[in-house]
Amino acid sequence: MSGNIPNSVVGAVASVIAGHYYSHSKLETLFMESGAPGDVPEGNCERKCSEWLKRCNEDPDVDALEVLGRIIQNYMDQTPPVSFFDDSPSRIEDGQKRIKAALAQNQLSYRLNGYITQSGSTPISKTLEDYLKSGNFSSIEKEFERAVEHIQTDPHASVTAACSIIESALKFYIEHFNLVAPNKLNVMPLWAVVQPHLSLNADVTLAADQHKVLKGISSIIDGVGAFRSHIGSAHGRGSSPPSIVVAEARLVVNVAHTLVVFIMEVLHAKKA
Numbered sequence: 714m715s716g717n718i719p720n721s722v723v724g725a726v727a728s729v730i731a732g733h734y735y736s737h738s739k740l741e742t743l744f745m746e747s748g749a750p751g752d753v754p755e756g757n758c759e760r761k762c763s764e765w766l767k768r769c770n771e772d773p774d775v776d777a778l779e780v781l782g783r784i785i786q787n788y789m790d791q792t793p794p795v796s797f798f799d800d801s802p803s804r805i806e807d808g809q810k811r812i813k814a815a816l817a818q819n820q821l822s823y824r825l826n827g828y829i830t831q832s833g834s835t836p837i838s839k840t841l842e843d844y845l846k847s848g849n850f851s852s853i854e855k856e857f858e859r860a861v862e863h864i865q866t867d868p869h870a871s872v873t874a875a876c877s878i879i880e881s882a883l884k885f886y887i888e889h890f891n892l893v894a895p896n897k898l899n900v901m902p903l904w905a906v907v908q909p910h911l912s913l914n915a916d917v918t919l920a921a922d923q924h925k926v927l928k929g930i931s932s933i934i935d936g937v938g939a940f941r942s943h944i945g946s947a948h949g950r951g952s953s954p955p956s957i958v959v960a961e962a963r964l965v966v967n968v969a970h971t972l973v974v975f976i977m978e979v980l981h982a983k984k985a
Contacts, residue, residue: 717770718777725815726785727762729808733788737761747783750775778821778829785812786827826862857970861963868962869944875969876900876941879934882973883907886980900938904931911979930972937965 718726734740741753744765750772754764766784769777793806816822822830860874883903887894892910895902908927913920944955 716778718766718781719815719819719821721818722781722812722815722821723763723766725811726781727759727766729811730785730788731758731762733805733808734758743784748775748780749784782823782827782829785823789823790825790827825866826859857966857973860966860969864959864962864966868957868959871962872937872941872944872957872965875966876937879937879969879972882976886910886976889980890983900941901935904934907976912983930975933968934972937968940965 730743731740734743735758737758740758740761744762749765749769751765751768754761754768756764766777766781769775769780788805789809789812791805793803793809813823816829820831824830857878860871860878863871863874880898880900880903883900883906884894884898886892886907887903890910892906895906908931911927913923944957
């Protein structure tokens with residue numbers, strides 16, 4: 714998502730990250746690799762972090778929250794060390810809590826792999842809709858790569874992300890061609906609107922074959938939606954969600970990828 718970094722978040726992140734790395738060279742490398750704009754600011758470590766984060770807000774060509782996510786990703790994703798002799802929170806754990814609290818005060822939250830999102834939102838689908846509108850296929854590929862990254866650690870989240878990406882593509886198709894949106898914006902009602910609008914091949918035989926393929930796609934989309942409802946993370950998992958293996962989650966993500974590429978290619982062919 715796009716937006717500015719709130720001042721309270723700037724203060725918390727600058728203090729925590731500066732104290733953690735406590736090295737000008739490490740901080741400069743971190744910020745530059747994360748996409749922070751301009752030359753290195755003057756000042757001590759904390760001031761340098763603060764000024765660079767504020768500069769992200771001031772640059773219209775920079776997605777400040779995306780840069781912030783990259784900056785704090787390694788720090789936030791690490792597991793705090795455990796001591797057998799002291800059960801008090803570690804310095805890293807305290808820092809993570811401080812950053813999360815500052816984000817929460819501004820209706821923001823941190824998610825694994827460097828996502829800064831509005832509390833309660835679904836980061837992948839929201840970002841993807843912007844990419845779809847720009848026709849940026851490489852960015853769409855990146856979103857799928859991020860979905861794949863979750864497969865090993867959280868296959869349920871990958872299934873949810875895959876279905877959300879399909880929904881985003883279908884919503885964009887409906888909006889682009891001014892089709893009548895369904896009352897329910899779930900994946901199957903959305904597909905029911907889009908499918909009849911997809912042109913079949915002019916050759917009668919090939920059109921019949923393509924019709925069979927589209928019927929198969931309908932079954933696949935129905936299956937992806939049902940899979941998301943039963944084991945994904947979007948509707949709550951309950952106390953003991955059904956377990957799935959990596960291969961099952963990967964199948965859903967790959968199917969979603971194929972469907973979205975097909976939809977986008979049809980859309981751009983119609984535009985041409």
